[in-house]
Amino acid sequence: MTVLSGIGYDSHRLARGRKLILGGVQIPGDLGLEGHSDADVLTHAVIDALLGASGLGDIGQHFPDSEERYRDADSLELLAAVLPLVHAQGLELVNVDATVVMERPKLAPHRDAIRESLAAVLGIALARVNVKASTGEGIGFVGRGEGVAAVAVVSLRVAD
Numbered sequence: 001m002t003v004l005s006g007i008g009y010d011s012h013r014l015a016r017g018r019k020l021i022l023g024g025v026q027i028p029g030d031l032g033l034e035g036h037s038d039a040d041v042l043t044h045a046v047i048d049a050l051l052g053a054s055g056l057g058d059i060g061q062h063f064p065d066s067e068e069r070y071r072d073a074d075s076l077e078l079l080a081a082v083l084p085l086v087h088a089q090g091l092e093l094v095n096v097d098a099t100v101v102m103e104r105p106k107l108a109p110h111r112d113a114i115r116e117s118l119a120a121v122l123g124i125a126l127a128r129v130n131v132k133a134s135t136g137e138g139i140g141f142v143g144r145g146e147g148v149a150a151v152a153v154v155s156l157r158v159a160d
């Protein structure tokens with residue numbers, strides 16, 4: 001069986017007056033993420049991992065932030081739009097593993113909701129979508145609470 005892997009990385013700045021959306025789930029708090037779209041850093045990392053494994057470039061090529069139609073875009077809709085591109089390559093998703101790197105709030109209470117949200121769009125079992133949480137330990141832009149980063153890895157297999 002041929003398996004292809006892809007990696008995605010993204011980061012966004014934290015700001016007042018913005019929502020914090022991770023994997024399509026809104027997390028309550030004072031700060032949200034700044035960006036042209038909804039700035040869902042986790043979903044963006046997953047999209048880039050899917051595009052990477054499929055040999056289809058990156059999120060900026062498919063959804064340029066210079067285009068007005070992607071302003072405040074729901075990133076889950078962008079993710080849903082990428083899946084047919086993956087399938088058109090004769091590939092199907094096996095699993096997703098991701099890490100969100102964020103100082104606060106704690107991700108743990110929202111982890112399963114995020115996994116369910118992503119699994120529903122990706123069309124795979126909940127057990128195949130893993131979301132981990134890490135912090136910046138006070139170091140760098142994450143540690144200073146200036147932003148959030150996310151990394152994701154996906155595996156694709158050649159469809160039967």
Ligand code: MG
Nearest residue numbers: 010011041044
């Ligand atoms: Mg992004």
